[in-house]
Amino acid sequence: MNGQLEPVLVVDNLHVALPPGSDRRFAVEGVSLTIHQGRTLCVVGESGSGKSVMATAIMGLLARELKAGPGRIVLGGNSLLDAPAQRLRALRGQAMGMVFQEPMTALNPVMRCGDQIDELLRQHTDWGAKRRGEAVLDILRRVKLPEPERMLRSYPHQLSGGQRQRIVIAMAVILQPALLICDEPTTALDVTTQKEILKLIAHLQEDRSSGRRQACAVLFITHDMGVVAEIADDVLVMHQGKAVEYGTRDEVLLRPQADYTRMLLAAVPSMTPPPARPAPAGPALLRGKEVGKTYRARDWLGRSRLTNALQAASVAVHGGETVGIVGESGSGKSTLARCLIRLIDPTAGEVLWGRTGQNKADDPQGAVLDVARFSEGQLRPLRNQVQVVFQDPNRSLNPRRKVGDSIVEGAINFGATRAQALELAASLMEKVRLPVEGLQRYPSQFSGGQRQRIAIARALACRPRVLVADEAVSALDVSVQAQILKLLREIQAELGLGLLFITHDLRVAAQLCDRVIVMHHGGIVEEGLTGSLYADPQHDYTRRLLAAAPGGIA
């Protein structure tokens, strides 16, 4: 439709070379794209696909190790690759605005938000103080920040994540650039906030209220197919530095040509839960009754202030059952999980670790113990009951220990000899589909998905009854995520584990969980069987949460 108009951005056969000795020669290899005004191009791909490198190449902010060329980047008639640094600096801000993933690091923490926006205007315009002040206030209104006068005087840490991202967006669009580059701008945000930010970007793109001549073009980098479906006009799919598919949204999403695109689309979990499994029999293996956690902080006068991170939350996990806890950041879902694993001390309620189960013979007392007030020493002999897999696979394994040493640790703590433990570790590596030789390597020699498998093997090594997965697949690419979810399901079926799955991702919860608990502001607002909860949410917040999930593709 805009075919006859001059395109805003043309990238032609762009190459970005990686330093010698990397696993491939080019971070970006022969990628071409064109964006016209008013259009949104989504570049989608998994981590390591080169999508962010391409964005930084366009901005002229490549790390020194990376070299751009051969290829061409033309922004509104200016060739960027051979432009001098000074010219690029002028173009950034004026001709292109940038929004990054983490708003806290994009903002200067010791400068008031208003001053940061003002600084940008001083750099790029010759406006007087009064005009700049008006422009700053105006842009804060246009990005729909509440109380713009107060926001001007606020420091970044005083704002919420979504508000901070609005400030960053304000800085990106205040000079009315022809191109807005967004690199995963909503990935660090909650779904409901994400929805608002996406709406804002779409709105600003069309907004001509302050006398702008043309609608802005958007280059949107994301890994989330749901976001693509929601905002894209055109889609470029990248894999290993190459463009594997390029077309309009409907072409790519509905009639994908490349195998890789099909795989990516297939790996996105559906929002429709599968048919329910039969309810588990037997007693609960892990139960929290009215669990609460209150933090007490003292100010400089010694007055104490209470923060209720968690209030009267009750959960039960039976053998063979998967219970999901969903909620946004700050909803208390991780606090609840950590109370149940007893990594932190709950301040109220009971935490019951069931010692009954299949092998009652081992355990003549067959007792269910309330461990909520147990000391670390009292907990230690019971710790094999409940194990945990954390979110970030880069940080959940000790980088200085070999994988094998990490896996055998639990088994040895519970009385196995080193030889027995090593044998168990080898069989567990097989179970999580990793080569046994991996036991001798360090975590840094594995990819994120492989590390998460190692973390699962480590948790299984002390034969737990219940596995708590705290956002265990949230840091992984969709294709890897699908594999880990499959692995968890298989292991659960084989060992009859109870699984408590904490996640912010409603799609993952829909596919994996038998029952779902929705948390908000430190309390449980709704719980029920996954099918009925998704089909007919009762609580207002659950409805909002379900509506905010980026969708379009079923």
Added chain:
Amino acid sequence: MQLWQLRSQRLWRNSAFRFGVLVLGVLLLLAALAPVLGTVDPAAMDSAHINTAAGARGQFAQLDGTVVAHTFWMGADNFGRDIFSRVLYGTRTSLLVAAFTAALAIGVGALLGMLAGYFRLVDAVLMRFMDGLMAIPAILLAIALVAALGAQLWTVVVAIAIPEIPRVTRLVRAMVLTLREEPFVEAARALATPTPVILWRHILPNAMAPLIVQGTFVAASAVLTEAILSFLGLGLPADIPTWGNIMAEGRVQFTQYPGNVLFPALFLVPTVLAINLLGDGLRDVLDPKFAKRSP
């Protein structure tokens, strides 16, 4: 291991580190080979050679009465002792004091820091004590300790190490406070790993890099502090030559015979510089957060 090879390669490419290692290597060799490098007994006095000029050749009467041909590379002092021999043997003292002090300060500091970082109750008591210790000027504290303990190699090491301990403790405590929240430490707790094992296996190895770097800085300041103590006459007994007491003895006739002060200083300065550069290089490679931007 591969990781280690990569690290050592990167270390060697760091010019500060390379310079530090080379200078320290030469000093270590000089110290180790002192007896065969044309030296005489550093304590022997030959009244025939009082204030001999640097570079002079002559006969040196040793303590046992034998007379050897000797070149006074750095001259002789006002007791007729060969300064070159004294400076080389002094290198031994300085390097020993540096190594022992660093080891002691790092060892004790790491232990206390881990306890303070992991146990809240220890923290409250111990860190207040450390704050108190830090309020006393290091050199004053060292002087008081040497005066109280008497002057020997180990007392000097202890006296220099103690004022350094609070700094190391604070560093380790701060690292432990962040490391204990790391998921791999929480995972170890969930696996029922006993606390001492968590501290030893999971926390200490991950705090090692900054600790080694801090160790080099402690060593560098130990060389200086030892020289100051000796210069003030509060360090090792006068019969053990150290750079500090050579300078102290040369101080009186500095205007006529500056060599007595300058030659030990010529060793002292590069030593401290080399250890500091070694530390800087280590920090750049092991602790990339503070590194200058690549290459």
